[in-house]
Amino acid sequence: MPIKFKLKVQLAMKGMTQKRLAEVTGIRPPTVSAICTGTIKQIPVVAIERICNALGCQPGDIMEFIPNEE
Numbered sequence: 001m002p003i004k005f006k007l008k009v010q011l012a013m014k015g016m017t018q019k020r021l022a023e024v025t026g027i028r029p030p031t032v033s034a035i036c037t038g039t040i041k042q043i044p045v046v047a048i049e050r051i052c053n054a055l056g057c058q059p060g061d062i063m064e065f066i067p068n069e070e
Contacts, residue, residue, distance in 0.1 A: 004064045008036045010055050025050035035062075 011021060018036060022029040027047050034040040035051075048059050055062070 005035050005038050007062045024054045
């Protein structure tokens with residue numbers, strides 16, 4: 001997958017658990033978990049906004065585009 005999620009790193013840096021992030025943002029815990037493990041298939045922009053607001057970060061801090069090597 002060309003998008004790599006780095007949410008676990010941001011959570012660790014902020015000292016926040018996945019459960020707490022879910023509580024603060026209103027995003028369902030299984031969705032937060034799927035983002036952390038990189039198994040999520042699509043993520044609404046509003047969820048990215050909520051996560052960035054809660055963590056005080058930019059979208060590029062929680063995800064990275066990795067181009068396919070062809």
